[in-house]
Amino acid sequence: MENKLSTKKQLLTVAEDWFLEQEWKPFTFQKQTWKAFLSGKNGLLNAPTGSGKTYALWVPIALEILKEKQKAKQKKKGLRALWITPLRALSVEISQAATRFCQDIDPTITVGIRTGDTSQKERAAQKRNMPDLLITTPESLQLLLSSKKYDHLFHNLNAVVIDEWHELLGTKRGVQMELALSRLKTVSKNLKIWGISATIGNLNQAKDVLLGPAGKSNENSVLVKAKLKKKIQVESIIPEKMEKFPWRGHLGLHLLDEVVPIIKKSKTTLIFTNTRSQCELWFQKLMEKYPEFAGEVAMHHGSINKETRLWVEQAIRNENLKAVVCTSSLDLGVDFAPVETIIQIGGPKGVARFLQRAGRSGHQPGKVSVIHFLPTHAMELIEAAALQKAAKNTVVEDRVPYLQSFDVLVQYLTTLAVSEGFYPQEIYPEIKSTFCFQALTQKQWKWCLSFITTGGESLKTYDEYKKVEIEEDGKFKVNHRGIAMRHRLQIGTIVSDAVLSVKYIKGGYIGTIEEFFVSKLKPGDVFTFAGRNLELVRIKGMQVQVRKSKQKTAKVPSWMGGRMTFSAQMSELLREELYDAAESVHQTNAKKSKELKALEPILKRQLKESIIPKQHQFLIETFKTREGYHAVFYPFEGRFVHEALGSLLAYRISLLSPISFSIAFNDYGFELLSDQEIDMQQVLDNNLFSADFLMDDLYKSLNATEMARRKFRDIAVIAGLVFTGYPNKLVKSKHLQSSSQLLFDVFRDYEPHNLLFQQAFTETFEHQLEEGRLRLALERINHQNIIWKNCDKPTPFSFPIITDRLREKLSSEKLEDRIQRMLKQLEK
Known part of the structure; x- marks a missing residue:
């Protein structure tokens, strides 16, 4: 590169020539980002994973470094660009992509990584001689700001890129980034700030949070959107025989045999579960029933040790694995072109998460992503139908930023x-x-x-x-x-429960487990972890010492992250789907999705015992069982809102007459159970769903x-x-x-x-408590026609809520028996 690269046009030619050599064609959004960056603009790039977003921003950064080096006789020492990633797992891939470009245009441009995994020796070497591009995490950046002479370190910084900005927004790590950027803007005079985000509902606000409030950020900033229409195909796995009273007991395991043909048909399949405990169970049952998968199926979640996780990630890339049972630990970033199929077990609770997971398959521009949806109970088929619409119309959630932290x-x-x-x-x-x-x-x-x-x-x-x-x-x-x-x-x-490491008595590290689960175990207890049954020997210091166990039954660890709730968008989609179901049950010639067809036995049974609420209706059901008097309410707003609503209503009812309740809730509704009958007419007459005095009553009730x-x-x-x-x-x-x-x-x-x-x-x-959502839910209910049905026995809609409450009291074997007895009575 002898000739001087003085103009923007010459710089862009270098990039386009390099793409030609790779036999690639740059996307419009990549070219737009190159031009905006080289014109000195800040911005936010909205692009899906696997679309070439790293090259959209690294190319102009590297070109600018190249131009500077040609201008100056002697290369300025020190850091030119920071690339912030929320996940350590992504840093290796970003580094590989960045290095590939540098080696061809100018091998003297250097790339380094600094995360919690970087050795002390490597950090010391970086301190003496910083690379041109440093890939790091929000926490490691704060550590750099806490070091002496950090202002010299960042003095010549030209660019900061924050990858996966939607993951940081709406968390305190995002606030941490805002503060770090406010300092860097002062220390580095020519700084350009860019974020990369997947699609979220509030993209413009996401740009304001990144660059500072509107007004300051607007004059010299852009929002670049990649217009790549990703085709997503949602296939529901529907059981042959539909239960009339659905319950969330089996974590989807009754459909295990339906999943195996899908795994066998594909090169590589990712099986996403919502919780680590569900992940452990699915892996265990798959191995028990299909021992021929040994060595071909692996497991991946955040508590398994780093070596195993990296081995699994590499094995997916090399196509050495048929399937991986995983949690959100594989949601982000890690690029797996060979993955053909995704299976989602149970409702993913949010549209954005579902679309992100779907995008893991067909992970190349222009390819169709296929995601199989496996309901853990029949009602989740309504979620499947709702998600198909969301995939078509790209409905996604907002991420709410923190204020005054x-x-x-x-x-x-x-x-x-x-x-x-x-x-x-x-x-x-x-x-x-x-x-x-x-x-x-x-x-x-x-x-x-x-x-x-x-x-x-x-x-x-x-x-x-x-x-x-x-x-x-x-x-x-x-x-x-x-x-x-x-x-x-x-x-x-990031503040979580204290984490203990799990090790074999004879040495050998298996992974980490949260203290609140381990504190419930006694020596001799057997629990499932990392796909093995382990017997607890003792807890010593911060170590859980174990040995392998041949015992068949075991406790499954639960992690604090296991309690997920519906997002507001997901709740809205679900309600719309339900209203459609209410309209279509009676119509024999109506065009119905296969999910709603499969749900017909349940919906007809629900109509026999009660109603399916329509758009202008809010349903309350009451019935008596040997446990007492049940009142079940259906706002369809997600479990966090229902937890608060249940407490609020119980408190307001107790002001009218002194009754005590036990409360149960799931994503569809909540139940108040009491040993005396509630005067429901009094509840309706006194307007207990009012949003007035909400904060005051919540404060007292909860x-x-x-x-x-x-x-x-x-x-x-x-x-x-x-x-x-x-x-x-x-x-x-x-x-x-x-x-x-x-x-x-x-x-x-x-x-x-x-x-x-x-x-x-x-x-x-x-x-x-999502007080804002709670207020909106109350306002909606206030405008609906409240329908109170006094039923003879539990209805299909109420059954999952009742069985959820029993789960807290009974062991899983007793629960299974009890539910079978209840079902026999209900089917009569």
Whole structure:
């Protein structure tokens, strides 16, 4: 490349020639992104996985570095570009794609990776001589900001790319990124910021969060959309005999034999389950029933050790595996061209997740993606029909960004104080320029500064909370090495239950498991993990020591992530599908989907006992069993909203007459069970579905203080109020819980205006109880015609909710027997 590359046109020619050499043709969206970047614009690229998005942004970054190197006689040392990825697993692939381009256009352009997996030796080498492009995670970027002379490190930075931005948006890791970018914009004068996002409902807002609130970000920014229409085919796996009373007991395992022909027909199949425990069970049952799959079927989830996961990923690429049973650990990024077929077990709870998984098959531009949907109970066939419409019309969820996350702000300010220190008057405008803290007041800012220097009003007598010192010139700085070290160990916003490693007695690491599951086991208990039955020998330190067991029955670990709820879009699609079903049951010649045809026995039975609600109707069913008086309500809004609605209604009914209830709920509705009859007419007459006084009643009904107390544990960890421990000596979860509860009580009694204390309540209502959705649901119900059906016995719609409540009380064998007895009575 002797000739000087001075113009944008010459640079673009280099890229186009390289694509020609690879026998590729650049997409329109790739060319649009190249031009926008080389014109100095910031932006957000909306493109599906597997469409060449890495080359859309790495090509212009590399070309700009090339142009600079030709201009300057001597290459400027140091970092030119940062590529942020939410998942470590993606960094290797991004690195391979970036290196391939560099080696052909200029082999002196270097690429490096820095994540939690990078060795100490490698990090030290990077510190001495940074690569041109560094691929890293949000947490590792914060660690770089906590190091001395970070401003020199980022001084010549030209570009930051945040990959999978939709995954960070709506989490505190996203807030962490906003704050880091606000600093980098000041330190690196010529910085261009780009995000890459899959399709979400609020793309324009996603761009504002990335680049700062509208107005500031609009003048010099673009939103580039890849117009690649991905064809998605949804195939439902329908059982031959339909049960009339569906229940979620079998996790779909009764359809195991229907799945095997699909696996045998395809090169490679990914079988997605919603939870890690379901993943373990499916793998185990598949191996038991079809031992010929040994060596051809593997399992992949986030708790299995890294070596095994990487081996599985490589084996998929090399087409050495017929099938992999997995969880969302394979949702993102990892590019597998050979995958032909996807099977989704059970409703995926959200449209975006379903489309993302479908896109894993036919993972090349122009190919059709096929996804098989396997319902774990009959009602989920309605979800299948709804998802087919969503795939056709591309209906996807919004991701709601966090606002005023003071725990993340306190952590970030301490990070700056640990490295070079900061002057509040310089940092305040930077923080105000972010989307999360655009409404930050001077009073709140002063509170945060006081908190990091004294611990605030309640804690000012304890030295351990005086982390940051104010020097003579007004600089805020951490000068204590112990404080700095502890802070660096705890940087991050991912707070989960303490994780213990699972090892064989004779050595050999299997993976990790959450403390709350292990704490329920006694030595000698057998549990299933990583596809094996293991006997617990003892828990020693942070290790669970086990040996292999030949016992057939075993407990299946449950992980905290197992409780998923419907998204708002999914709920809406489901309701529409149900209204269609209500209309079409009586029409013999109506054009029906095969899902609705298969559901006819259930729908007819539902009509016999009650009704199927239509668009303007809200259904309440009451009946009596030997357990007591049941009242079942059907908002079809997802389990989180139903949990809150159930508590709210129980509280409001108890104000009319003193009754106590037990509450059960699933994604379709909720049940109030009592030993005395509810006067339903009184409930309807008193307008108990009103959205008035919602916050006040929720507060009283839900034991909101208890929920906020649990939420506060995470806030306390992120804000550095409690220390989680050193790498080999982590603090036990129950100790963390008790220290944070103690602080919570201190703030409640002596400093109720403490911003972190208040944040615990805000997050409980906004993120856990989805108060906004709850309000909308109540407003909808208020405009509907409420139909109350007093039934003789449980209906097909109510059956899954009743059996869910029994599950909590009975072991699985007893539950199976009990349900069979109930079914015999109902079928009469």
